[in-house]
Amino acid sequence: MSRSDLPPTRRPGAGPPGTAPPPAVGCRVAVDDSSAVVWLSGVLEPADHDRVRDALLARLGDRPGPIVVDVSGLRSAGPTVDRLLAEVRRTVRDWPAADLLVVDPAGTVSGELAVHATRDGATAALARTPMAAVLTEELAPAVGAARRARELVTDGCARWGVPELAEPACIAVTELVNNVVAHAATPMTLRLAPAGGTLHVAVRDHSRQQPRYAGLAPLTSAGGRGLLLIDTVARRWGSTLLPDGKVIWCVLHTEDESSWHHD
Structure with a gap:
């Protein structure tokens, strides 16, 4: 059709x-x-x-x-x-x-x-x-969505031979998914794929409300650290508006992993 x-x-x-x-x-x-x-x-x-x-x-x-x-x-x-x-x-x-x-x-x-x-x-x-190297999951904006997203990320990193990216990618995807649950409250699509020594992660939702990143959050703040965590573990991240929502994405590099552990 x-x-x-x-x-x-x-x-x-x-x-x-x-x-x-x-x-x-x-x-x-x-x-x-x-x-x-x-x-x-x-x-x-x-x-x-x-x-x-x-x-x-x-x-x-x-x-x-x-x-x-x-x-x-x-x-x-x-x-x-x-x-x-x-x-x-x-x-x-x-x-x-x-x-x-x-x-x-x-x-x-x-x-x-x-x-x-x-x-x-x-x-x-x-x-x-090579579409076999693309994982996609439809998630509801509910408790348990981030857990399922972490499972998919962990499985994908093991399958694609980049297990060292599982931990930082789980941190990033947790924040991406929880951002949708807390602010967009719409169904979402999680998608991830490898490319060389990188892992590309994206969450597509149906809200045009853009995430706001203002750098370091005050120590007295109860929130606001989600995007900071993504910024810490991912080399690049961003948000792209669509007619009926947005895609928030990030890219993690295996070569950054050792420095992330030891900084």
């Missing part, structure tokens, strides 16, 4: 004969819920930038692994599309296993993106993605 953020038009390469062409102005985003493919069609105007970016980020936040962005239905590509896709890729580079694969038969998309001439080529590349 596909869905779109604009009224129904013909999806590139699909749809019965006689259906309407893409809109004369603006960029249409169509998503196939049964696959990783997102279609862009029409004309990408500057006014469309934020809407299309948010749609791509939302799709990346809602499914594990890379997505395929098919731009063959765009009537013009070039620098505007390059900038948009590059921005999305930079935004998600520290999310677990997130990336963009681009279908561009015209060869107009450049930059550092992985571009394929056909959708078959892109989906074949997607199939080679």
Whole structure:
């Protein structure tokens, strides 16, 4: 089943004969819920930038692994599309296993993106993605969520040969999950994946309330240390807003572990 953020038009390469062409102005985003493919069609105007970016980020936040962005239905590509896709890729580079694969038969998309001439080529590349190395768990905002998250992290670190990251990653994921339980109170998705000597952890919730980090908390404070703990054990962390929530992520490095123990 596909869905779109604009009224129904013909999806590139699909749809019965006689259906309407893409809109004369603006960029249409169509998503196939049964696959990783997102279609862009029409004309990408500057006014469309934020809407299309948010749609791509939302799709990346809602499914594990890379997505395929098919731009063959765009009537013009070039620098505007390059900038948009590059921005999305930079935004998600520290999310677990997130990336963009681009279908561009015209060869107009450049930059550092992985571009394929056909959708078959892109989906074949997607199939080679080691998705077995991505763990995902749906969690309710309730007591026990952090415990289940720690179990998943511990199992993943053992499976991926980075047991030294289990302890700091459990500290980080406890704070990520408890932040959702205490402040967002929405269902959440925990996702983690290895990449070389790193572990990427993310929690996606359905609240747009951003976490606040103000550095060291006063000794008299009853709280406020959660983000400080994440900042201590992770080399990088951040929060990305989505149309209906956010993704909070962090990256832990094995080479930092010895210094974390001995500082």
